[in-house]
Amino acid sequence: MNARSVYPLQGAALLALSAVLFAAMGVLIREASSSVNNENIVFFRNIVGVVFFMPLLLSKGLRPFKTARLKSHLMRTSYGLAAMYCFFYAIAHLPLADAMVFTYSAPVFTPVIAYLWLKEPLTKRMLAFSLLGLVGVILVAKPSDTLFSSLSLVGLAASILAALAFVSIREMSSTEPAYRIVFYFALFSSLISAIPLLWAWQPLDTQQLILLCCAGLLAALGQIIMSRAYSLAPPGLIGPIAYLTIVFAGVFSFILWGEQPDLTSLLGAALIFTASLFAVFWRKH
Numbered sequence: 001m002n003a004r005s006v007y008p009l010q011g012a013a014l015l016a017l018s019a020v021l022f023a024a025m026g027v028l029i030r031e032a033s034s035s036v037n038n039e040n041i042v043f044f045r046n047i048v049g050v051v052f053f054m055p056l057l058l059s060k061g062l063r064p065f066k067t068a069r070l071k072s073h074l075m076r077t078s079y080g081l082a083a084m085y086c087f088f089y090a091i092a093h094l095p096l097a098d099a100m101v102f103t104y105s106a107p108v109f110t111p112v113i114a115y116l117w118l119k120e121p122l123t124k125r126m127l128a129f130s131l132l133g134l135v136g137v138i139l140v141a142k143p144s145d146t147l148f149s150s151l152s153l154v155g156l157a158a159s160i161l162a163a164l165a166f167v168s169i170r171e172m173s174s175t176e177p178a179y180r181i182v183f184y185f186a187l188f189s190s191l192i193s194a195i196p197l198l199w200a201w202q203p204l205d206t207q208q209l210i211l212l213c214c215a216g217l218l219a220a221l222g223q224i225i226m227s228r229a230y231s232l233a234p235p236g237l238i239g240p241i242a243y244l245t246i247v248f249a250g251v252f253s254f255i256l257w258g259e260q261p262d263l264t265s266l267l268g269a270a271l272i273f274t275a276s277l278f279a280v281f282w283r284k285h
Helices: 008-032 037-054 053-060 072-092 096-101 108-119 124-141 152-172 180-192 206-232 235-257 263-281
Strands: none
Touching: 008 037, 008 072, 008 096, 008 206, 008 235, 008 263, 037 053, 037 072, 037 206, 053 206, 072 096, 072 152, 072 180, 072 206, 096 124, 096 152, 108 152, 108 235, 124 235, 152 206, 152 235, 206 235, 235 263
16 A cells, blocks of 8 residues: 545645636636637646746756656656547537536546555545536536537546646655646656647737646646645645636636626536535545
8 A cells, every 4th residue: 555645624725726727827828818729828828837847857857857767757748648638639629618517627536546556445424515516517607518528538538637637746746746747747748748739839929829838837837736736635625626726717707807707607616616625625634
């Protein structure tokens, strides 16, 4: 057996911080996507993560990044990158509200996968809070009837793949520090996502580059903090905290674009906060 940590309060706090960073990244991606194609966005999100580690590489060399678990890093990258492309496909072919439901529904699958893969505890309470958070997401996003179409299978696959990525982070946490997990994810994802640029590269102006670089930086920081969070506590326990990303995204939309949330959205946000808090604080001692 490994020695995975169980520090739910610290893990929850870090996961909430990563939710803020991912929501801010979403704002920048939203701005960039009006003029930049998905292939370039995915590549820059990943390559900036590699550049982020250059100071450590130059000062310490390769020693901090040496690993005996290259296969595990490749699997984590496969899950994460496949989920990313599925999400982009869902956004391109489904109404935005429907795609958002899938984007934020991974925590529903996380506790089940953690139980099956890592044999971590799975309780009715965990499942209940995960489902409560999903109801909150649905109230905020307000999906259409397209949510139940065959195209939604891609969105469902994205959610399951994202959950697999989260659990794989937990699985590696006994031997791999957060920075190493994020470095290999950024490195492998950059190599793979560079391939579509052979036919989809577009010239970028200064503003577009700034938006993409800032988004990539926020993604790298968010990934490091999220990886550390899942190393501190089981994904099934703190997973509902990830729903907060959609709440923070709504806050940013209100501040930047004056998008007013309606009563249904506020109720959904309240359910998400309830699920997040109860998931961490309401547990047996």
